[in-house]
Amino acid sequence: MKYLVKRIAQRARLVDKAIGKQQAASRQLQQENGACGPYRVVKGRIVYDKPKGEDIVTVPLTNFVAQIVEDISEDDGSEVRRVFRIKANLGEVEYVFLVPAHDFGFMAWPTEHVGAGGVVFAGAGTRDHARTAIQLLSTDVVRRTIYRHTGWRDVDGV
Numbered sequence: 001m002k003y004l005v006k007r008i009a010q011r012a013r014l015v016d017k018a019i020g021k022q023q024a025a026s027r028q029l030q031q032e033n034g035a036c037g038p039y040r041v042v043k044g045r046i047v048y049d050k051p052k053g054e055d056i057v058t059v060p061l062t063n064f065v066a067q068i069v070e071d072i073s074e075d076d077g078s079e080v081r082r083v084f085r086i087k088a089n090l091g092e093v094e095y096v097f098l099v100p101a102h103d104f105g106f107m108a109w110p111t112e113h114v115g116a117g118g119v120v121f122a123g124a125g126t127r128d129h130a131r132t133a134i135q136l137l138s139t140d141v142v143r144r145t146i147y148r149h150t151g152w153r154d155v156d157g158v
Contacts, residue, residue, distance in 0.1 A: 039133035077149035
């Protein structure tokens with residue numbers, strides 16, 4: 001029985017050590033690459049640093065880089081619609097376009113706006129990871145409201 005307890009304690013220490021190494025490696029990658037969580041940009045593509053056992057496997061999500069640069073609320077007087085201005089780079093070519101917020105998560109917009117060359121790679125959950133990565137890697141997003149009507153509007157009690 002003592003032998004079994006000793007082996008379990010040894011195994012627990014090994015697991016703790018492996019988890020610590022994995023966390024340290026992930027933090028180092030984030031610091032080196034300006035990453036956000038497990039997502040980062042490498043050589044013009046967005047990747048996911050996926051934990052696998054004691055290692056981290058880099059999984060490509062897209063072959064382009066995209067970020068939300070503007071979060072726009074369009075107020076037509078009766079309802080407010082939200083759109084994102086997105087800047088995407090595929091190689092040396094930069095694309096800037098608008099995507100309705102309700103369509104953003106479906107990730108069908110890369111082929112529409114970047115063209116046939118804009119690829120979100122195949123795989124279970126890849127589209128979700130790509131969407132999440134783009135949102136988390138989008139820093140300094142400008143937020144503004146565009147009023148698409150004339151007349152008065154009560155804004156913050158004024």
